[in-house]
Amino acid sequence: MNSATVRNLLVRGMLAGLGAGVLALIVAYFLGEPNVDKAIGFEAAHAPAHEHEVELVSRSLQSTAGLATGVLLYGVAFGGIAALVYCYALGRVGRFTPRATALLLSGSALVVVYLVPFLKYPANPPAVGNGDTIGKRTTLYVLMMLLGVLLAVAATILGKRLAPKLGNWYATLAALAAFALAIGLAYAFLPVINEVPSDFPATVLWRFRVSALAIQLTLWGTFGLVFGELADRLFNPRPATATAAQPVGAPS
């Protein structure tokens, strides 16, 4: 029975991730792609030697089917992982309803797997980044993600330990403060990477990064709401009558 619940939640998480990926894809296409194109325009005008000799995948495919493949797989993969974490977190993190747990989890995931690495190593458009340092940059980025996850787990355990002594409110604040401090220390000690060409247009860089952030907000926001709804329906099946769904205080 419980194993079936886990499977059920996993399937729902991947579906919610796919749905969230579709919305994120729309944001990526309409907000992100114009900046990618501008950056590629800058690249073509300033450093023709760095261009690929043979275009393996055309720009029109990269910005549509290629973008869709990447964003949707990302949504499904993170949806599945989040659903598995959800199975463990439900009832263990605190007394939260299925929907509240889903929203709490997706918010934490946004911070931990995206915001924490992003603030130190932000997303870069094409033409920014030296190809020779890709190994170092990838290692640092993954390290930052892992560190975010591990520190978030540690902070959650700390919060749970402190709760009987300090009460839920102050235990949560203390855990958040410890998390922020540890992330701050990591930011201070990990190497800085800045490979933005000095004449790269600042507005393109700014808009690219804001659009990258918008994609993630859309993805995780949608995921939290949709997955919460799907999980809630698994645990609290709806009665056949929907009279209780009337908005409270609606004019009669």
Next chain:
Amino acid sequence: MAQHVAPPTATTPVIPAKLPLKDIAPWAVFFGVLMLILLYFVGAEQGATSVVSGEEVHEWVHDARHLLGFPCH
């Protein structure tokens, strides 16, 4: 004023019981690894490291990689 009182079903949400770890573990191990492999192919394959030779995977997910924040060439 009676309309402002929420129906009792909405005020007593059911908090599900904890799922035992031994039920989660098999799913978590198998699907966790599978999902991480997917993320690897979207985020890093043919960049810092390559499992498949060539540039096709990198070029295909190129725009997604940039916009999702992964380091890319």
